[in-house]
Amino acid sequence: MPPSPQGDGGTSRPPLLEIVVPARNEEGRLPGGLLELCAKLARMPFPTAVIVVDNNSTDRTAEIVRAWPRGPVPVRLVPCETPGKGAAVRAGLLGTSAPFVGFCDADMATDLDAVDLALGLLLSGERVVIGSRAHTGSHVQNRHSKVRELGAYGFRALAGALVHGVSDTQCGFKFFDGVLAREVAVLLRTPGFAFDVELLARCVERGSAVREIPVRWRDMPGSRFSPARHTLGIVLELGRIWVRLRAQPRAAARPAWEPPLDPVGYP
Incomplete structure (x- = not known):
């Protein structure tokens, strides 16, 4: 059998790209x-x-995750006790420690072919590349109710x-320059659904444009979001x-996390 492109066990060299998968009670969808x-x-x-x-x-x-078999792509577990995606x-x-990082949802609703385009753009100098279901080149399979679509609008x-200028802040497929991502992550204070907005806004305030790319996206079953229960909190x-x-001078004195209004955030 020929060796994998990444070498023996993927451990001979540090990773160029690390992908984060947030998971809460995902035993059904995570293995696949x-x-x-x-x-x-x-x-x-x-x-x-x-x-x-x-x-x-x-x-x-x-x-x-602990029992995941060793292979060309190392998979490790990080615990997080604070509730919320x-x-x-x-x-x-x-x-993370890689030069390039990203995150995607455990259900892999976004077709992973988009990883190639995202990484190519990062290698060419872009610092923030995100999937956008609103992009004219995207193919979206959407089974959401009219009420949920209205709420999304x-x-x-x-x-x-x-x-400003970002058409889809919530697609769970985002990639970054690693240094920028770690600098911004330190500052994040939003534990729930709207965290993507703060994440992108803080990237922009550091002078990094947000590049949106087309994706193939499937509406996967198992969503925990409810417009009736979660809209006010969002x-x-x-x-x-x-x-x-707008209160940057006082931000450093704030606690690391504020009490979450609602821990919703998982697809």
């Missing part, structure tokens, strides 16, 4: 998602690695006031982000 992600990364002509962040799961999520992504990004309008989160970004 990791198989798909590792198969994609194993075909890369350079070392890569995966970090799964266990966000207080009560099922076998952590056990699945934003908290989990923050912990994962701070656990309202969210995009509010998020656009904080991150609006309040966006308000907090707006205030926080």
